[in-house]
Amino acid sequence: MPLLRDTALADAFDRGSGRYDRLVSLNPGYHAQLRRSARRLGLPDGGAGRRVLDLGCGTGASTAALAAAFPAAEIVGVDASAGMLERARAKRWPSRVRFVHAPAEELRRAGVHGPFDAVLAAYLFRNLTDPDTVLRTVRGLLVPGGRLAVHEYALGGRRADRLMWDAVCRGVILPLGTATGDRTLYRHLWRSVAEFDTVPAFGARLGRAGFEDVRVLPLPGWQTGITHTFVGRRAAGETDGAR
Ligand SMILES: C[S@@+](CC[C@H](N)C(=O)[O-])C[C@H]1O[C@@H](n2cnc3c(N)ncnc32)[C@H](O)[C@@H]1O
Numbered sequence: 001m002p003l004l005r006d007t008a009l010a011d012a013f014d015r016g017s018g019r020y021d022r023l024v025s026l027n028p029g030y031h032a033q034l035r036r037s038a039r040r041l042g043l044p045d046g047g048a049g050r051r052v053l054d055l056g057c058g059t060g061a062s063t064a065a066l067a068a069a070f071p072a073a074e075i076v077g078v079d080a081s082a083g084m085l086e087r088a089r090a091k092r093w094p095s096r097v098r099f100v101h102a103p104a105e106e107l108r109r110a111g112v113h114g115p116f117d118a119v120l121a122a123y124l125f126r127n128l129t130d131p132d133t134v135l136r137t138v139r140g141l142l143v144p145g146g147r148l149a150v151h152e153y154a155l156g157g158r159r160a161d162r163l164m165w166d167a168v169c170r171g172v173i174l175p176l177g178t179a180t181g182d183r184t185l186y187r188h189l190w191r192s193v194a195e196f197d198t199v200p201a202f203g204a205r206l207g208r209a210g211f212e213d214v215r216v217l218p219l220p221g222w223q224t225g226i227t228h229t230f231v232g233r234r235a236a237g238e239t240d241g242a243r
Helices: 007-026 030-039 061-071 084-088 131-141 159-180 183-195 199-208
Strands: 049-053 074-079 099-101 116-122 142-153 211-219 227-232
Touching: 007 030, 007 084, 007 116, 007 159, 030 061, 030 116, 030 142, 049 061, 049 131, 061 074, 061 099, 061 116, 074 183, 074 199, 074 211, 084 099, 116 131, 131 142, 131 199, 142 199, 199 211, 199 227
Parallel strands: 049 074, 049 116, 074 099, 116 142
Antiparallel strands: 142 227, 211 227
């Protein structure tokens, strides 16, 4: 069976949205890891005067991480799932945070325009039909020198990494998905990670999309070696682009 993509994926997230926050709360370190990736965007002065995009913001867990890391930044959260966004919007946010319902592939049509000083995409890229095009769009939305942080599951490329991921999915993720009625979504999680880029492949993909100074940073806890922050920068001298 093909992986869930586009509308089918948004529908699956719509259906799972009511249980999403409870499920991630069972994942030790989920929120702390998002905050760590957000901080890696490195905006100065608490983000005062800066704009940050949270691409694939879901129920707002990554948005909250950005809001904590940069208490003075303007933040725009974008997601393709109306159900996930409804959960995000139902939370209390400062007026500097807003949400837009749009696929990452149609930001401009949805009125999401750059420039942004930084972009966070947490658990998004392995879900996209055409990650390269979205990466290039994101690069064009950034100010010259602006940073992208991709917080993502990516396996190391060794057979042992794949075996570890399979074991975690069989032992924890799929049983949880079955118990909560979200088996389709959690089967998608298993396969989308297994079939997406390894760590070096995603780093190379960022480079091909024109990001500079690409770094892969580890995250602590049980997800060490499975979840990473990829950080890349739009070239300081690059001034054109899709805004
Ligand atoms: C696993 S959730 C992560 C949510 C949030 N970033 C977090 O860290 O908890 C992935 C999110 O990406 C969204 N998504 C998937 N494909 C998308 C696309 N093409 N455009 C925008 N959002 C998308 C889903 O609707 C879902 O809310």
